[in-house]
Each structure stands twice: as structure tokens, then as C-alpha cells.
Amino acid sequence: MADVAQHAGVSSQTVSRVSNGLTNVDESTRDRVLASMQALGYRPNGAARALKSGRFNSIGVIMFTLGTFGNMRTLDAIATEAAKADYSVTLIPLVDQTQGAVTGAYRRLNDQAVDGVVIVFEAHLIDRGEITLPPGLPVVVIDSNAGSGYAVVDNDQMEGARLATQHLLDLGHRQVHHIAGPTTSFSAMHRVDSWRATLRASGITPPSVHHGDWSTESGYQITLGLAADPTVTAIFAANDQMALGAMRALHQLGRDIPGDVSVVGYDDMEEAHSFWPPLTTVRQDFHSVGRLAMSRLFEQIAAGGHSSSGGVTTVPTELVVRESTGVARA
Amino acid sequence: MADVAQHAGVSSQTVSRVSNGLTNVDESTRDRVLASMQALGYRPNGAARALKSGRFNSIGVIMFTLGTFGNMRTLDAIATEAAKADYSVTLIPLVDQTQGAVTGAYRRLNDQAVDGVVIVFEAHLIDRGEITLPPGLPVVVIDSNAGSGYAVVDNDQMEGARLATQHLLDLGHRQVHHIAGPTTSFSAMHRVDSWRATLRASGITPPSVHHGDWSTESGYQITLGLAADPTVTAIFAANDQMALGAMRALHQLGRDIPGDVSVVGYDDMEEAHSFWPPLTTVRQDFHSVGRLAMSRLFEQIAAGGHSSSGGVTTVPTELVVRESTGVARA
DNA sequence: CACCGCGATGTTTGCGTCAACATGAGCCGC
DNA sequence: GCGGCTCATGTTGACGCAAACATCGCGGTG
The missing domain is CATH 3.40.50.2300 (Response regulator)
Known part of the structure; x- marks a missing residue:
């Protein structure tokens, strides 16, 4: 950033302002800075930005397997919603249900910088204490309805x-x-x-x-x-x-x-x-499930992660009649 | 971290050493620090660590859709391999193939802190200049074989x-x-x-x-x-x-x-x-494809991202004969 | 006994960014 | 014509952590 500032003949703070799209920058200065950014191939460092702001613009998704149709579709919906809100999605796969795997994911979760997590698996593991989430971290659970205090979104x-x-x-x-x-x-x-x-x-x-x-x-x-x-x-x-x-x-x-x-x-x-x-x-x-899960998660993030609203949001299902069913034989 | 240090009666640097598992810490001190970490619910800030170390322990995966069987299996393999190497996976979905979507992903990629990216889609978009990757960023392309200078892994x-x-x-x-x-x-x-x-x-x-x-x-x-x-x-x-x-x-x-x-x-x-x-x-x-893609990516990361080894790695395929094929009618 | 070396621990510093405050130039109105 | 105001821009410091270096204490050695 300092290089860009020098190249453009401004201070680093002005570069920061341009990079964040603030309005109080003279147009000619902005152009000059943008040109320098281009020339020097500058890209902002997300880590430093996260360090300052305390926000990571990233949410974690914990799941056991990508192998099932439902998980996949749900993940797709989550990723799409996250992208709309300018969040990225970090995958935290749990290889198996053993204690070791869960612990590993927990560590990775802690190390990783996420603003919230969506858990796409049976939440009784949480209840049984086999996985512990950092306190105060916004959480939404999908595809389950453990009696845990977490927000739950599920198909009906x-x-x-x-x-x-x-x-x-x-x-x-x-x-x-x-x-x-x-x-x-x-x-x-x-x-x-x-x-x-x-x-x-x-x-x-x-x-x-x-x-x-x-x-x-x-x-x-x-x-x-x-x-x-x-x-x-x-x-x-x-x-x-x-x-x-x-x-x-x-x-x-x-x-x-x-x-x-x-x-x-x-x-x-x-x-x-x-x-x-x-x-x-x-x-x-599944698309609605993903969408609702994200909106409930964003609510919690906006509230500072302290609203442990443990309600269950249910998404209606629908019967699709095709040709594999017919009237019973007389 | 400072709180933990004070609580345990040590310096913050010692806390850092414990948190990183370095060996040169007295056992009694280590226990004391660990207890304090537990008591205060301390968890290390990934952003700050990344800022210091320049490593994010995260790789990005760019894909158009999670909806196809192959993509999903490949993603599964990538996530599994990444987890083994203690990397997390950040999803960067491209909603559609329009310029706008690609640009958005590009921005997100820049903002996001990743050590490398795997591209799971037709790479001719790169060749046509519709997407530009930050120079020096390790890249592996899957499921394509554009003549680009990138490393490619694909099924045969x-x-x-x-x-x-x-x-x-x-x-x-x-x-x-x-x-x-x-x-x-x-x-x-x-x-x-x-x-x-x-x-x-x-x-x-x-x-x-x-x-x-x-x-x-x-x-x-x-x-x-x-x-x-x-x-x-x-x-x-x-x-x-x-x-x-x-x-x-x-x-x-x-x-x-x-x-x-x-x-x-x-x-x-x-x-x-x-x-x-x-x-x-x-x-x-697909599992081998994911595994090989990750190993080639890790090579590049280890080499500082400068080895633009544009070779193609091919994974053998196999015919599985079941009952939908039979001898031709006479 | 003075000296060295080594291992445990503390101190300093800076990573890249941005919020907060400081500066300074131009402009208005009385 | 001068105080006060606005707006662009510069300066400083701090976020949380860890690398580099400094310190301290202890045991061994000639």
C-alpha cells in the first residue's frame, strides 16, 4: 500500500480511502491512485483488513459429507446467498464422526476466521458435548432439530x-x-x-x-x-x-x-x-432452507452474536406425483 | 492474549509459544497458560496470525455450479485433502458466466485471503481474459485443458x-x-x-x-x-x-x-x-483428481508460487460394464 | 572461580490497514 | 478582511500476533 501511495504521490490513507470507495476523495486523485494500483498490481490484504475491522466477511459451513444430494443442494444455496451478501464460505469438513475428527474441526474452526457457522448435520453431537463451539459465535443448524439453544432451519x-x-x-x-x-x-x-x-x-x-x-x-x-x-x-x-x-x-x-x-x-x-x-x-x-439459514445467521451477526434465538424455522415440502404410484389392485 | 498472559503471570510471547505448540516452554508454565486460556475462553485470532505469517492456510475453489455430480465429488476430494494438510477451503461460486459475475468473484478472490486457488470450470474464460488472477498466485485448473500456462489436472x-x-x-x-x-x-x-x-x-x-x-x-x-x-x-x-x-x-x-x-x-x-x-x-x-490437484497446488505454494509449471496431469478412467449393454442384434 | 553455553522467558518491533484526529487550503458572509 | 466553515488530504496509533533479539539463571569446564 505504501508503494502505491508513493507511486501516486499521496499518503497511504488516501489509498485506503480509494480502495474502500469512500466519497471524499478528489476525482483526479482517485484516478491517479487507481492507475498506480493497477500498475503495481496491488491487492488489499484481507487479513489486515479483518484484523482492523474484526469482521471477516466469511462464514463457516460444517458438514460430514458432501456426498448426499441434500447437503450438496443446501451448500449450493448457502454459497449463493453468502455471495450475494459479499460473504465467502469456508468449508469445514468432518471426515468421520469420531471424537478426533470433531476435535480437529473445532481447532480449524477456531483458527479460521469466520463470522458465524452453519452446521449441516445432526446436532445431537453438539448436545452430547462432542463438539463445542466458541461461545458467542453465531450459529444456525440445518437438517436437524436438536433441543439445543441454537437457531434451527429445516424442511418440514x-x-x-x-x-x-x-x-x-x-x-x-x-x-x-x-x-x-x-x-x-x-x-x-x-x-x-x-x-x-x-x-x-x-x-x-x-x-x-x-x-x-x-x-x-x-x-x-x-x-x-x-x-x-x-x-x-x-x-x-x-x-x-x-x-x-x-x-x-x-x-x-x-x-x-x-x-x-x-x-x-x-x-x-x-x-x-x-x-x-x-x-x-x-x-x-433446499434452496429456501439455505436462504433462510443465511438470513437467520446474518441476523445474529448483526446483533453481535448474542441473540441465542433458538427457534425452529420450518420450510414447507410438496408432494410431486409422477408415475411410480397408482391405485391399489382390487 | 494479553489477558491470558496476565492471568497466567507470563508474557504474551509465552502465550504465543504455547498456542503454537513450540517445545521450548517449561511444562508447568505450559499447563498454567493452557488453564488460563481455558478459563478466559481465549481463541487465537486467525487474521492477526495470517497478517504476521503471510500464510492463510486456506485455498480457494472457484466453480460455476455445485450442481453436477463431478464438481461435487471433486470438491469433496479437495476439501478432504485440504483438511489433511490443515488447510481450509473457501468456496468462490460464480453464479453465471457473465462478465459481471466473473468480476465479482475476482474481487472476492482478491479480498479473500487464500494461498492458492483451484479452478473447477472451463478455463477458456481465463484465456479469453474474462477473468484475471492475481499474478504469482498458485493456480491449478481441473476439468479442462486450456493451453494456458496453468497446471492442469484432469480425467483422461x-x-x-x-x-x-x-x-x-x-x-x-x-x-x-x-x-x-x-x-x-x-x-x-x-x-x-x-x-x-x-x-x-x-x-x-x-x-x-x-x-x-x-x-x-x-x-x-x-x-x-x-x-x-x-x-x-x-x-x-x-x-x-x-x-x-x-x-x-x-x-x-x-x-x-x-x-x-x-x-x-x-x-x-x-x-x-x-x-x-x-x-x-x-x-x-474424481477423488484422485482432487488429490492430485491439491498436491500440485501445494508444490506451487511451497515453491513460493513462482513455478508456473503448466503441465497436464491425467488420471486414468475405467470402463464399468453392467447390464445396459449387450451384443448387437444379428 | 571466571567464563561459556544453553534453555526458558521477557521486550521490542512491525506486519497492512483504517479510525481518529490534525492540517491546510479555499470559500462564504458580515 | 477576518472568523468560521467545508472538504481534501496527511499523520498517528492500534488491532493481535510472532519473529528477532535481549535477558536471566543455571550447570559445566578449564
Whole structure:
């Protein structure tokens, strides 16, 4: 900066003013400074600026895996929103759920300069004390609803599962089987609860639940078992991948979809409308989740990080009916 | 930091030494300092550290979209590698390809403190001068091979397309049709070139190419047109999504896969083995790409960012044969 | 016993920037 | 014509940390 100042024949403070776009600089001086900046290839040092201002214009995102459709879409939305507000996004991946990995992320979080964090994973790890956040740091949790004091933004899991289950009942199916996500996932457990409640509301005793691990393979294996029973006519899978695996198993067993068995997924990933048959599924609005998470985070940052508003913001879900569901056989 | 020093009855420099894990501190002193740090909830200020050291322990990733399978897998690998080396990853999304968006990212890049950047998009934008990187900043480009002076890491697109095409020829198909990615993508164009070359090597005149936009929908639409011609027995799609769309169109038209038409994809996304039928595809090793990109970037960082080694590192691809391809009808 | 060396710790200084205050030149109005 | 005002610009100091250097105490050595 001093070099630029000398080159332009002004003081460094004037360079600072130009670089920050302040108005009280004479136009000719501004031009001269800009030219010098160009000539010397000057770029402001973000670290020094952050040091002075105490703001980093950066938010951290903590997640276990980029591998799931939902996380990815959420991250995309967060990054987009952050960019609009002139914030950058720093990724803090947790390689696995062991204590060591969590501790490492914690250290990286501390070292790193962020104004706030978004946690995209099951927050019970926080509750169980397996991860500790610096006090006073603005935090928003996505895709979970631990009873923690943190702000939470989530898709309406209860409503989504209800819509899916009710849709199958409305088509005349007498029973709806559920391929759930892992028991460690709050989202998965909410969908299970809501599926059960919806069946009970229609006077149906819920069958036993089958837990997969979100993968197509687990959906395939579980369905191979389920479909051995010819009375099974309706399957609700907790995500589109497991629904895809289920459909593969049904195809392989020669069962017609939806003639013999109806299948509903969850997520509405891009590919779902091109599955064979096109998949009826519950659309999650990840973009809104990301947007709302960011706006709640920005609120906290603006408030100095002291408003520990632990409310839950819920984003509505929507059933998308395609061709993998049909009326039950008579 | 001063507070901690006073609380522990030492100088701030000793606190600094403890915080950086230097060895020349008496054990009792270290314990005392650590206790004080805990008690006062002290966490080091990354900005100040970066300011002093000139290192940010952070690398930037520039990408247009998180929405494609390949980008997401690559990002995952990069984040994992970075974490191992104690670097964090800062996302710099480019909302669209307009000049404005690129300029915005450029500004953000300058403001942001990064030790190097990985560019995950078509680098011809750099060549065309639509984006300018600060001189001396270590750069690695992924998924492209612009003739720019930058280090490039990429999957072996030529080999992958050759494997796919040759596989279909080996099965006895007399002609292989290609659903390509958009013309703006280097990867897509390489696959086109290699597909053509492989056909010509067998004395076959390549048919006209059809460009999709990577989406299932575009694969579906193009295949609807292609399959109107009953002599079409083999389709090679430039990614798995378009292959999925192609299979949907074929199902809809009542064509058997692979009895009537064989389909090959590209990427080997998780879901591909659960498509119906399970998709024969070319597996790209995104993890290796991310790993190699990071190691080349770290080399440059270690060398002070001055080694503009513009070499291309190629990662081998592999054909995964499943059930969407079969011998040609007699 | 004077001296050296070494390891633990303290002191000083400056990284690049910007807020706060200081300066100084031009302008207005009475 | 001079006080007071505005606006452009310069000067100073501080943000939190760590490199470089200074100091201190202790044990060993000739």
C-alpha cells in the first residue's frame, strides 16, 4: 500500500480511502491512485483488513459429507446467498464422526476466521458435548432439530412424510411399508414418526420399519426382502436413492410399478423424474432452507452474536406425483 | 492474549509459544497458560496470525455450479485433502458466466485471503481474459485443458470415450451414436473427438453429434429423436444423467435395453448401478483428481508460487460394464 | 572461580490497514 | 478582511500476533 501511495504521490490513507470507495476523495486523485494500483498490481490484504475491522466477511459451513444430494443442494444455496451478501464460505469438513475428527474441526474452526457457522448435520453431537463451539459465535443448524439453544432451519419432515403416506393411502393401499434412513439421523426418525402417525390416523397398525443407510444398495436389499411378501403393494422410501434401489429390486423380481407395487421417494433429486418409471416423491426446498439459514445467521451477526434465538424455522415440502404410484389392485 | 498472559503471570510471547505448540516452554508454565486460556475462553485470532505469517492456510475453489455430480465429488476430494494438510477451503461460486459475475468473484478472490486457488470450470474464460488472477498466485485448473500456462489436472477424457465407444463396437454394433455435453465444455468436446476417432479407426463414418446440456431431460429429448430410426442400436452418452434420460425415452418407446439398444454413460455416479437396467459407464476417479490437484497446488505454494509449471496431469478412467449393454442384434 | 553455553522467558518491533484526529487550503458572509 | 466553515488530504496509533533479539539463571569446564 505504501508503494502505491508513493507511486501516486499521496499518503497511504488516501489509498485506503480509494480502495474502500469512500466519497471524499478528489476525482483526479482517485484516478491517479487507481492507475498506480493497477500498475503495481496491488491487492488489499484481507487479513489486515479483518484484523482492523474484526469482521471477516466469511462464514463457516460444517458438514460430514458432501456426498448426499441434500447437503450438496443446501451448500449450493448457502454459497449463493453468502455471495450475494459479499460473504465467502469456508468449508469445514468432518471426515468421520469420531471424537478426533470433531476435535480437529473445532481447532480449524477456531483458527479460521469466520463470522458465524452453519452446521449441516445432526446436532445431537453438539448436545452430547462432542463438539463445542466458541461461545458467542453465531450459529444456525440445518437438517436437524436438536433441543439445543441454537437457531434451527429445516424442511418440514413431518409434513413431507405425511403427504407421502397419505398419498398412498388415498390410492387405496391398505398398508404402507417404509424404508427409513439410519437411526442416527433426526430427519429420518421424524419421517418414521410421521409415517407411523399417519397410518394410525387411518386405523392401520404400522408394520416394522426397515432402516437403510440412504444408499441405493440398502434400498435394493431391503426391498428384496419386503417384496417376498406378495401383500406388499406400497413402499415409501426416505430418500430418492433408496427408492431407486427399491425399484431396481422390483424390476428384477418382475413386479410391475405401479401395477403391483407403488413407490414414493423423498427429496426430488433432478434425476427422479427420469427414473423408470418417473418417481413420485416429496420435494424438499433446499434452496429456501439455505436462504433462510443465511438470513437467520446474518441476523445474529448483526446483533453481535448474542441473540441465542433458538427457534425452529420450518420450510414447507410438496408432494410431486409422477408415475411410480397408482391405485391399489382390487 | 494479553489477558491470558496476565492471568497466567507470563508474557504474551509465552502465550504465543504455547498456542503454537513450540517445545521450548517449561511444562508447568505450559499447563498454567493452557488453564488460563481455558478459563478466559481465549481463541487465537486467525487474521492477526495470517497478517504476521503471510500464510492463510486456506485455498480457494472457484466453480460455476455445485450442481453436477463431478464438481461435487471433486470438491469433496479437495476439501478432504485440504483438511489433511490443515488447510481450509473457501468456496468462490460464480453464479453465471457473465462478465459481471466473473468480476465479482475476482474481487472476492482478491479480498479473500487464500494461498492458492483451484479452478473447477472451463478455463477458456481465463484465456479469453474474462477473468484475471492475481499474478504469482498458485493456480491449478481441473476439468479442462486450456493451453494456458496453468497446471492442469484432469480425467483422461480421450481414453474414457475410447473405452466406451470401443466396448460398443466390440459387442458387434455397426454404429455408435453420441449424446454429447454442451459445446462450451472442453471435457465434452474431448469426448466427442475421441468418440469420432475411435469410430474412424474401425472404418466407420461418425454420424452427426447431438449436444445436450448434461441434464436428464436433454438426454431424453435427444433419444426420442434418435430412436425414431430403428437402425440405432448403440448410444454413448457423455454423462450418466443423459444416459438415464436416454433410457427413459427408450423405455417409453418400448425398446428393450440392451436387447434393442445398448446405452453407455459416463461418470459412474453412485446411482448408476441401480438404474434400470444397471448402467454400463465410464468411471471417473474424481477423488484422485482432487488429490492430485491439491498436491500440485501445494508444490506451487511451497515453491513460493513462482513455478508456473503448466503441465497436464491425467488420471486414468475405467470402463464399468453392467447390464445396459449387450451384443448387437444379428 | 571466571567464563561459556544453553534453555526458558521477557521486550521490542512491525506486519497492512483504517479510525481518529490534525492540517491546510479555499470559500462564504458580515 | 477576518472568523468560521467545508472538504481534501496527511499523520498517528492500534488491532493481535510472532519473529528477532535481549535477558536471566543455571550447570559445566578449564
